[in-house]
Amino acid sequence: MKTIVRRDLLLALRRRSDVATALLFFVIVASLFPLGVGAEPNLLRAIAPGVIWVAALLSSMLSLGRLFAADHADGTLEQMLLGAAPLGVVVSAKTLAHWLVSGLPLVLIAPLIALQYDVEAGLYGVLALSLLLGTPVLSIIGAIGAALTLGLRGGGVLLSLLVLPLYVPVLILGAGSVEMAAAGLSPEGQLLLLGAMLIVAAVFAPWATAAALRISSE
Amino acid sequence: MTTQGIRWFWYASPQTFFPLAGKIARVCAVLAVIFALAGLYVGFLVAPTDAQQGEAYRIIYIHVPAAWMSMFVYVVMAVWAAAGLALNTRLSFMMVRALAPTGALFTFIALWTGAFWGRPTWGTYWVWGDTRLMTELILLFLYFGVMALQAAIDERRRADRAGALLAIVGVVNIPLIYYSVKWWNTLHQGASVSFTKAPSMAATMFTGMILMALAFWTYSIAVAMVRLRCEIVETQ
Amino acid sequence: MGGYAFYVWGAYGVTFALLAIEVYLVMKRKRETKA
Numbered sequence A: 001m002k003t004i005v006r007r008d009l010l011l012a013l014r015r016r017s018d019v020a021t022a023l024l025f026f027v028i029v030a031s032l033f034p035l036g037v038g039a040e041p042n043l044l045r046a047i048a049p050g051v052i053w054v055a056a057l058l059s060s061m062l063s064l065g066r067l068f069a070a071d072h073a074d075g076t077l078e079q080m081l082l083g084a085a086p087l088g089v090v091v092s093a094k095t096l097a098h099w100l101v102s103g104l105p106l107v108l109i110a111p112l113i114a115l116q117y118d119v120e121a122g123l124y125g126v127l128a129l130s131l132l133l134g135t136p137v138l139s140i141i142g143a144i145g146a147a148l149t150l151g152l153r154g155g156g157v158l159l160s161l162l163v164l165p166l167y168v169p170v171l172i173l174g175a176g177s178v179e180m181a182a183a184g185l186s187p188e189g190q191l192l193l194l195g196a197m198l199i200v201a202a203v204f205a206p207w208a209t210a211a212a213l214r215i216s217s218e
Numbered sequence B: 001m002t003t004q005g006i007r008w009f010w011y012a013s014p015q016t017f018f019p020l021a022g023k024i025a026r027v028c029a030v031l032a033v034i035f036a037l038a039g040l041y042v043g044f045l046v047a048p049t050d051a052q053q054g055e056a057y058r059i060i061y062i063h064v065p066a067a068w069m070s071m072f073v074y075v076v077m078a079v080w081a082a083a084g085l086a087l088n089t090r091l092s093f094m095m096v097r098a099l100a101p102t103g104a105l106f107t108f109i110a111l112w113t114g115a116f117w118g119r120p121t122w123g124t125y126w127v128w129g130d131t132r133l134m135t136e137l138i139l140l141f142l143y144f145g146v147m148a149l150q151a152a153i154d155e156r157r158r159a160d161r162a163g164a165l166l167a168i169v170g171v172v173n174i175p176l177i178y179y180s181v182k183w184w185n186t187l188h189q190g191a192s193v194s195f196t197k198a199p200s201m202a203a204t205m206f207t208g209m210i211l212m213a214l215a216f217w218t219y220s221i222a223v224a225m226v227r228l229r230c231e232i233v234e235t236q
Numbered sequence C: 001m002g003g004y005a006f007y008v009w010g011a012y013g014v015t016f017a018l019l020a021i022e023v024y025l026v027m028k029r030k031r032e033t034k035a
Helices: A002-014 A016-037 A041-064 A066-074 A076-082 A087-102 A104-116 A121-148 A155-182 A188-217 B002-011 B014-046 B055-087 B090-122 B131-152 B156-170 B173-183 B203-234 C005-034
Strands: none
Touching: A002 A016, A002 A087, A016 A041, A016 A087, A016 A104, A041 A066, A041 A087, A041 A104, A041 A121, A041 A155, A066 A076, A066 A087, A066 A121, A076 A087, A076 A188, A087 A104, A087 A121, A087 A188, A104 A121, A121 A155, A121 A188, A121 B156, A155 A188, A155 B131, A155 B156, A188 B156, B014 B055, B014 B090, B014 B203, B055 B090, B055 B131, B055 B156, B055 B173, B055 B203, B055 C005, B090 B131, B090 B156, B090 B203, B090 C005, B131 B156, B131 B173, B203 C005
């Protein structure tokens, strides 16, 4: 499993532009909102959790296409399908590498975005934690969609449509946790649910993704 | 026992099921009209006016049955999807395709009638925080996703199997819709109909709802059967 | 309808209109595929 993670990370580093694009997209989307809705501080502070989370979602949807595309194109995917390693493990490894490259940077950059929105200092922790728990879930669940839409023409947009209903609960919990904290209440409930979601997704989703890969490759 | 086993796989062939589907469609279409007329009669002319909500509550006779159908059709669709993936029977995948549009329609109807019921009764067409509304909206997108995915894949076998997998993955949403009212009490009113306790509404209202539910159910079967026959002919 | 006419008929009207459209589309498809 470690070898797959390392290999994917190396590949990603070689194609730095893809990685940077997703990150830049996140920053740009989040920066567009103040321009669109006006710079009223109270308004910005109120919408910040939602905007940041939606930007993270969109960035994730954008980068998902990369998850299997390269391997599909050069035939490595077929080898993985025939290989000895359980496909679920391979999928988990690839997803982990994908998250390290596309999700984790979002978690790290988010505080800077929050600064733009004049979010209270105390909320940074909750925001970062919610993203830390939530972005892996997005990658793991998104992988199912990426596998199902492998090689299709409508690709990216179709992937977004498929993955959107599955993403909505994560968005609600993630943004909700920060909003709870902003209102002075405890974000524990949402964060625990996010954590539970992460565990359940990490255990079950790889098998769905593996099945989807087989379906897409026949 | 063996005879029944043979019969099942015999009917699993689309060719053989074709005439039976037609018969079922005709019978259910007639039943749907009868149930609907009965349900509307009971709902409008027999059941009393609600003390708090006035006549507006009468929307319940289509809202609740439509919501029930939206969930029920999805589960049935997911079962056929699982059957298709497990047994590799063409008919199973065709049933998925036949059911999806009707399920999506009932989901939309549930959302629409819910909004029109919500506005006069609780002051608003829609609330973004309510879990039941959210999960029902998610259900609509799930239906669309299955249909879009199948439409986007040219190769029939892959389209069938991909759509089926997506349908099964999405099934986790159904318990969420069902229990969302119990777990989170925001805008949508608590469940007043349960399968174990006696319903806490007037008996006539309950009868009206059940009759409309039966109407929608037989309607769904009729429409799905006709669609299925079209699928069978088209994939010759 | 006790003043709620818009809502009740709005709900019922759209519902039955949509169901009618679905039936129409399905019957149209049936005619075209078996023609």
